[in-house]
Amino acid sequence: MIAVGGKTLSLEDFASIVYKDSGVQLQAQALENVDRNYAFLKQFSTEKVIYGINTGFGPMAQYRVGEDKALQLQYNLIRSHSSGSGKLMPALLAKAVMVARLNTLMQGYSGVHTEVVDLLAELINKNVVACIYEHGGVGASGDLVQLAHLGLTLIGEGEVIYEDKVQPAAEVFAKLGIQPLSIHIREGLAILNGTSAMTGIGMLNIIQSRKLLDWLIILSSITNEVVCAFSDHFSYELNIVKHHKGQNWVASAMRTVLKDSKMIRNRNEHLYEADHVKQQEIFEDKVQEYYSLRCVTQVLGPVYDTIAHAQKIVTDELNSVNDNPVVDHHNQNIFHGGNFHGDYVALEMDKLRTAITKLSMLSERQLNYLLNDKLNKKFPPFLNLGVLGFNFGMQGVQFTAVSTVAENQSLSFPVYVHSIPNNNDNQDIVSMGCNAALFTKRVIDNTFEVLAIQMMTVLQAVDFLACDELMSSKTKAVYKAIRAIFPKFVEDTPKYKDVARVKQYLEQQDPLAFINDFVNVESATGTAR
Structure with a gap:
């Protein structure tokens, strides 16, 4: 069980709840704080005009709502805004949204009855997940439409x-003995008014982005091995004079992965001190590798830094109060403003999406190098282990990788600057944060496909060279693990199921399961992960 409330919910906590079904336990003191906050709102709201309690919403806030209709107003809000369309979010994403909303409500500034957080915790622990649609949120006044569908679930509908x-x-609630939510004061608005959809999805994007980065470091290391690259481009001495944490982390990680490789070459031995090289006018080997091999630390370093910054910002949002108004029983007041606005998350998702697109581009370029015999001058065309001209090797799946990277590039247009006023111009500048988070998820999903194709290709390269015994212990462990689900092939067979299996x-x-001291490079580079 992961305690929610009274402490910062970390990325690791979040991953444990969503991916490992660890369950949540509401921290007792935080729950008492939620109860005190509700009691304050109940007392303070008597005979006062407070937005969303005895007024309409948005541009309709100028209209007073009578006390006899105040509770129905909250139900009307939930039902009217349950208007999403497009695809249903996968259960994993919807669960992430629920965890994010629970953590926000547990901050104790939303004026909700404890029944709300108890019910959310019960649903999460029983893996009853709200049906939430992808289309509908503009990311200011929060993720109104997505969170309305969560509200619809909480009142036992939909x-x-x-x-x-x-x-x-209703059927699932009856089967499991779950009591639907009854509105007390402002629970409808408190559920809808926040950034929890974009934030929940954003947290999962960061988790998966970290995996992509680790996998491509491994793939880049194997690619450097099979072409017998020189070691100096990921050396400490070369990278330390560039003062970027991400670059030095990637370089240190590559050294960790390749430390016992028998294929990586030392420039001193092969160029500086080799007598036969001194007599050559034209060198058989390239003195420097192509950029996709030689500039891995400089390309993936910014990706690391982008992920790290996104993790900080989105985790801060996860642990923030993103309601309007903010019910502050500590200062005995209610403050109206715009904490529901999603610009922080939207901007980070745009930057993360751009970084992951660049990561996929590096993967595709390394793939192209391995498949193009005119470039590598080492492998048969398309790493075809069969008969040239009769068999096709990895030729077919290269098209898939290239088209998928092209889609990533198209999806990388920033959403943060794509505001469209709506809501009778009440929402005259919006974040489109949920769109940004969903587009980023799509780019991440696409990039796993591209890396799967690169992984299949580097394994064929290893088998062409029969060099697995010369690989580092860590890259060899990866080679064996993937070969268990994707065997060496010579004859042509459909590859779509192989790509799907390796991607999954x-x-x-x-990836840290193979390289268990990979994470120790943090202390060496002074970076945090």
């Missing part, structure tokens, strides 16, 4: 995902 099936919420493996398997 549908939920339970046991991998979409089922009526990369998504689900932690």
Whole structure:
């Protein structure tokens, strides 16, 4: 069980709840604080005009709502805004949204009855997940439409995902003995008004982005091995004079992965001190590798730094109060403003999406180098281990990698600057944060496909050279693990199931399982992860 409330919910905590079904336990003192906050709102709101309690919403706030209709107003808000369309979010994403909203409400500034957080915790622990649609949120006044669908679940209406099936919420609640939420004062607005959809999705994006970075460091290391690259481009001495944490982290990680490789060459031995080289006018080997091999630390370093910054910002948002108004029982007041605005998350998702697109571009360039015999002058065209001209090797899947990277490039247009006024111009500048987070997820999913194809290709390269015994212990462990699900092939067979299987493996398997001291480079470079 992961304690929620009273402390910062970390990325690791979040991952444990969403991916490992660790469950949540509401921290007792924080729960008492939520109760005191509700009691204050109940007393303070008597005979006062407070937005969303006895007024309409948005541009309709000028209209007073009578006390006899105040509770129905909250139900009307939830039902009217349950207007999402497009695809249903996968259960994993919807669960992330629920965890993010629970953590915000547990800050104790939302004026909700404890029944709300108790119910959210119960649903999370029983893996009853709200049906939330991708389309609908503009990311100011919060993720109104996505969170309205969460609200619809909480009042026992609409549908939920339970046991991998979409089922009526009322039926699942009755089956499990779950009591739907009853509105007390402002629970409808408190559920809808916040950034929890973009934040929940954003947290998962950061988790998966870290995996992509680790996998591409491994793939870059194997690629350097099979072409017998020189070691100086990831050396400490070369990288330390560039004062970027990310670059030095990537360089240190590559040294960790390749430290016992028998294939990486030392420039002193092969160029500086080799007598036969001194007599050559034209060198058989390239003195420097192509950029996609030689500039890994400079390309992936900014990706590392971007992920690290996004992690800080989105984790801060996860642990923030993003309601309006803010119910502050400590200062005995209610403050109206715009904490629901999603610009922080939207901007980080745009930057993260751009960084992951660049990561996919590096993967595709390394793939192209391995497949193009005119470039590498070492492998058969398309790493075809069969008969040239008769068999095709990895030729077909290269098209998939290239088209997928092209889609990533198209999706990298920033959403942060794509505001469209709406809501009778009440929301005249918006973040589009949920769109930004969802587009980033798509780019991440695409990039796992590209890395899967590169992984399949480097394994074929290893087998062409029969060099697995010369690889580093860490890259050899990866080679063996992937070969167990994707065997060496010579004859042509359909590859779409292989790509899907390797992609799923990369998504689900932690690369640190193979390189367990990979993470120790943090202390050496002074970076945090």
